[in-house]
Amino acid sequence: METSLKRGSWSVEEDHKLITYINKYGIWNWSQMPKFAGLSRSGKSCRLRWMNYLKPNLKKGKFSKEEEESLLHYHSLLGNRWSAIALKFPGRTDNDIKNYWHTHLKKRVSEGIRVHQTTTDQNDAPAPLDQKLQPAHDHMNVSYSAGHDILSSHDITSTSSDHPAGVQFRADDNDDYTCSPGTIDDLQCFWDQLYPFENLEFGNNHNMDMFSDYVFQDSNNDLISSYTFYDNNCSWSLPSDP
DNA sequence: AAGAACATCAACCGCAGAGTC
DNA sequence: CGACTCTGCGGTTGATGTTCT
The missing domain is CATH 1.10.10 (Arc Repressor Mutant, subunit A)
Known part of the structure; x- marks a missing residue:
């Protein structure tokens, strides 16, 4: 059965994998997604991490x-x-x-x-x-539109030529934009593009060059440091580790 | 300076409801 | 209709940081 699903705090690499995967393929099935995303996490854990920490437009910092x-x-x-x-x-x-x-x-x-x-x-x-x-x-529409922008940036609102077999991505008018993970070849291509030199091995943090240190103010005018993940004109805010 | 006590919050667990077959 | 899967919710825990003694 399930062998050694990772538990506990999420690493930057894991966050990066989840963000990048959802950025590319959207949310289609939490229980299946982790293995496609290269994560040794339960679907529940991935969902929780996304919903509570990685999802765009989340407000961090003290309550006003x-x-x-x-x-x-x-x-x-x-x-x-x-x-x-x-x-x-x-x-x-x-x-x-x-x-x-x-x-x-x-x-x-x-x-x-x-x-x-x-x-x-x-x-x-x-x-x-x-x-x-x-x-x-x-x-919520703002949140949705963020997701849609990301999706549209990858031209996945229509059947994509690099997703054969009738796979069609779509952006629904609900909270979680969904689409299929694509074929195994797609997946390989996805990871090859993402980590061309490491083949999913994370020996260092060079992938962090996809994150730029970023500081912004929340509604309380508190300074919040974050990593912002830029991809095709879409920015994702990834709060820095404490 | 060191340890204890307390505060914070990310993450886990179990359950229930909805959906699918 | 029942079994099963998936998702979302609320309660709780535990690791870590901060303050106090």
């Missing part, structure tokens, strides 16, 4: 006061339905929100300490972030 208030508000309405709450926070994942709740807000709420009233008067309730910033759906 506004977000904190909204989180308190939405938790009072929705309870521990983290995924539902996360929909109200563009760029935040359910895991982020869950973690933030447990580490910052849970104790405060249990102690009855609030920075501001959030539920006693609906008029005083913080305006939902999806109203203040942009509708959650609009945000």
Whole structure:
């Protein structure tokens, strides 16, 4: 059966493989994807890593006061339905929100300490972030369009000549753009192009030249260092290892 | 300076629901 | 309709970093 699936923290190389694979082939089947992507990870692990860390447009860094208030508000309405709450926070994942709740807000709420009233008067309730910033759906469209841009950059919205046997890539109007992994030859070609000198062996970090050190500011004006992965005019933000 | 205690957050686990055959 | 697979969710853990004594 499954022999020694890797666990624990993801390396830069693994992140790179996953990003590059999804960039090229999209998300088609999490359970099958790891072996095609050259990863010794479970599909679950890959999905989690992508959703919580590698996916474009994820917002990292501290929660703003506004977000904190909204989180308190939405938790009072929705309870521990983290995924539902996360929909109200563009760029935040359910895991982020869950973690933030447990580490910052849970104790405060249990102690009855609030920075501001959030539920006693609906008029005083913080305006939902999806109203203040942009509708959650609009945000998601941003995410989608990022994915679509990537896909279109590879001309995979139509049947590609280098993907025979009727393989057709497509970009769906849902969260995860999907397509097939292509043929074995395609896969070999994909990795040959990606790592022409190493044949999937990572003896050094020269692949990191695909990442450029990049610093930006989040909504709190906190400086965030990241690696940005450039490929065909598409940029992917890969937060640096702590 | 060193160890203990605490905080943070990435990652794992088990389960449930949806979809497919 | 039941078995099976896949995906997503929420709870929890554990490694690492930070602060305190």
